[in-house]
Amino acid sequence: MNRELRREDIELLAPAGHWDAMRAAVANGANAVFFGVEKFNARARAANFQTDELPDIMSFLHAYGVKGFLTFNILVFEDEMEDAKRLIEACIDAGVDAVIVQDLGLVKMIRELSPDFPIHGSTQMTITSPEAVEFTKPYGLERVVLGRENNLKQIKTIGEQARLPMEVFVHGALCVSYSGQCLTSEMWGGRSANRGECAQACRLPYDMMVNGEHKPMGDITYLLSPKDLAAVELVPELIEAGVTSFKIEGRLKSPEYVANVTSKYRAAIDKYFDGVDAKPSKEEMLELQQSFSRGFTYGFLEGTNNKKLVEGTFPKSRGVFLGRVKEMTREGVMVELEAPLKRGDGLVFDAGDPTKKEEGGRVYDLKQRGAKVEGEVPGGLVEIVMGRNDVDLKRVRVGDRVWRTSDPALDKRLRATFETDKPYRTFPVSVSVHGEAGQPLVSLWTDESIGATVTVASELPLAVAEKRPIDETLLRDQFGRLGGTLFELSDIDAQLSGPVIVPMSELNRMRRRAVELLEAERRRPPAYVKRPASADSDAVKPAPRPAKPRLTALCRNLEQVQAVASRTDVDFIYADFEFIKQFPAAVEAVHAAGKKIALATPRIHMPGETGYFQNILRLKPDAVLVRNTGAVYWFARHFTMNPSADHPELIGDFSLNIANHKTANLFLNDAGLSRVTPSYDLNIQQMIDLLGKSPTDRMEIVLHQHLPMFHTEHCVYCTFLSEGTDYTNCGRPCEEQRVSLRDRIGMSHPVRVDEGCRNTVYNAIEQSGAEYLEEFLNLGVPSYRIEFLEEAPDKVVEVLNLYGKALRGEVNGTQVWRSLKATNQLGVTRGQLVK
Incomplete structure (x- = not known):
């Protein structure tokens, strides 16, 4: 220790x-x-x-x-x-x-x-x-x-x-996703996990699709539901x-x-x-x-x-595993118990498909070798007899798992700990007493756990005792009667001058008053410095409508980068690759075209992973897309310690969770970012509210993307496509295979891996905010990002040209929307932007 x-x-x-x-x-x-x-x-x-x-x-x-x-x-x-x-x-x-x-x-x-x-x-x-x-x-x-x-x-x-x-x-x-980085509920139902409204999409069943083909998994269907x-x-x-x-x-x-x-x-x-x-x-x-x-x-x-981490066969609480059904009997089932069981306990029979109705109920009787057993059976072969109205035994099969879902005796014992009239805890008090005839008896009570002392004096003066004067033993007995209060007497020190006496009723009153005062001391709230509320001094008016709004593109492979650099007029490109070994070629291609490039950090930064940031700087990009506060701190500190270097600009991404103007100002002014991207948790009205009080000339809005829903340390490639347990022994199936998760309505959501072997599950359908472009422009936002995932180079060029026309006023947002809807096989969604 x-x-x-x-x-x-x-x-x-x-x-x-x-x-x-x-x-x-x-x-x-x-x-x-x-x-x-x-x-x-x-x-x-x-x-x-x-x-x-x-x-x-x-x-x-x-x-x-x-x-x-x-x-x-x-x-x-x-x-x-x-x-x-x-x-x-x-x-x-x-x-x-x-x-x-x-x-x-x-x-x-x-x-x-x-x-x-x-x-x-x-x-x-x-x-x-x-x-x-x-x-x-x-x-x-x-x-x-x-x-x-x-x-x-x-x-x-x-x-x-x-x-x-x-x-x-x-x-x-x-949570299977990193807390603060899950957008699934927001995307699918407008119930943001960042707003306390998680719909637990991780607890739903999914089919595993490998290279577009369904991979049979038996009864493993809860691929994102951790224990x-x-x-x-x-x-x-x-x-x-x-x-x-x-x-x-x-x-x-x-x-x-x-x-x-x-x-x-x-x-x-x-x-x-x-x-x-x-x-x-x-x-x-x-x-x-x-x-x-x-x-x-x-x-x-x-x-x-x-x-x-993930077993995958059920998504909800099961309780205690008892064993499997070995045999059906006339009145119940035979089970080799792996945990204790008694009458009144609740059971469920698990046939391997939690989506269907499961049989379960209370244990009516337990039998061993044909004889009823009273009390708890600790283990071994036992016949479990269920109430006839509880369980349809025709739906129970040999091999079904049996779980104890409730233990009324345990619940009763636990409730007894807090359903009581007695105090939950008591605290030691020491008492010091002094006095002399003709003067009040004065007692000082000290709550030893918080160091607070209160003073209580008798209302009547002490009298000379003719017989049986009060002494320390008597005071200990009277002042120690603290049952039912928060206190217990630990020590008493009596300093009395001569034989004195006071009525017992007075000692009882003093004790009760001391308890009141001590309890008030315990309950007293801490005092904090409180300043008067002031107006929002950091709120600003939006910038004027930009004369030449800018289109940027985020690419997830080298072919996309090369297409944007050589075939479009987009002059600022983000590279966000699964494997950074292609970063140098991306930087070279973009700079050769006379354009600028930003390299993206991972969304998560763990201890010892700053080498990733150093690698980015060695490649001399024009900007860095920072996605976590660890990266913001590291780059800002590095720039401060190396003031003469030619530093790239820092751009804050959606994952910094900027949802109000104060957060925007914190990253722009305190942290020194050049521009920031609002959170994906905002609908259109919330976005407008944010932009209405923020420096919009330093904002960039992601206008088109496959929303990154789950971001997780749990790797589905490793778990279900290898014999390994982590990146050291999994064989890297992510380099050879492409996995997606097919949901209950048939949509397949791509799963991609980053350099840290973390998985991101992307929404199957592309999202576009084209219909709101005019509002964003009027609020002074100058920069709009289009993000790609798996699109072929020709598709990348086509989409960028369409949005380029919208920014130049050649088509409106509704026309962009209709065009995307017509050319995308799965259509397009407005995503969380819808009110």
């Missing part, structure tokens, strides 16, 4: 979607709770709390010495900025211990309102490297929540280099890697789940600091599975293992 670490340095952070879950978290050992209110949080489907409940929430949590963090982990649109400001002011007034924030513009707003109100950088910020942490430091973030894709070695590196407290998810559902994270066995390693906050996912989960998971991680952390084996027992792991489990994995904490 690392002896420098202290138990009090480690925080166990539990979720709460409602009051019962919050009570469950506190009762089972959470040091902090994160929760959302009715707006502005990434769990819009949760019950959530109301803003006017904030004082009561914080009073409750602080009474138990628990911190409360409000989740504000979504992008904030322009028309919501005033509401966002009011919510932050309410948090400051209520003494919220921190807000968990995704939107960097919101971070700026908070700092305008208060220099010391605590901010935590959400995992939605996609912080995965020391450089990304450094980017946040000028804005005074107290801690960052690292991406779920960071492994233990990377976490340790980030902590040692960036030196900011780190919060890491340790349990719960895993659930369960890192309780890695608690020691996480502590020693420098993790200071252990975060449990689950604001949509039941209070029983919160109680169960919180208690298990509390025990593991305490065992570590007690110097005993922190590993959970088999029974404890089964209880964790029972509350919610799609199968457990360490996620990426021990490194990438694609085979262990």
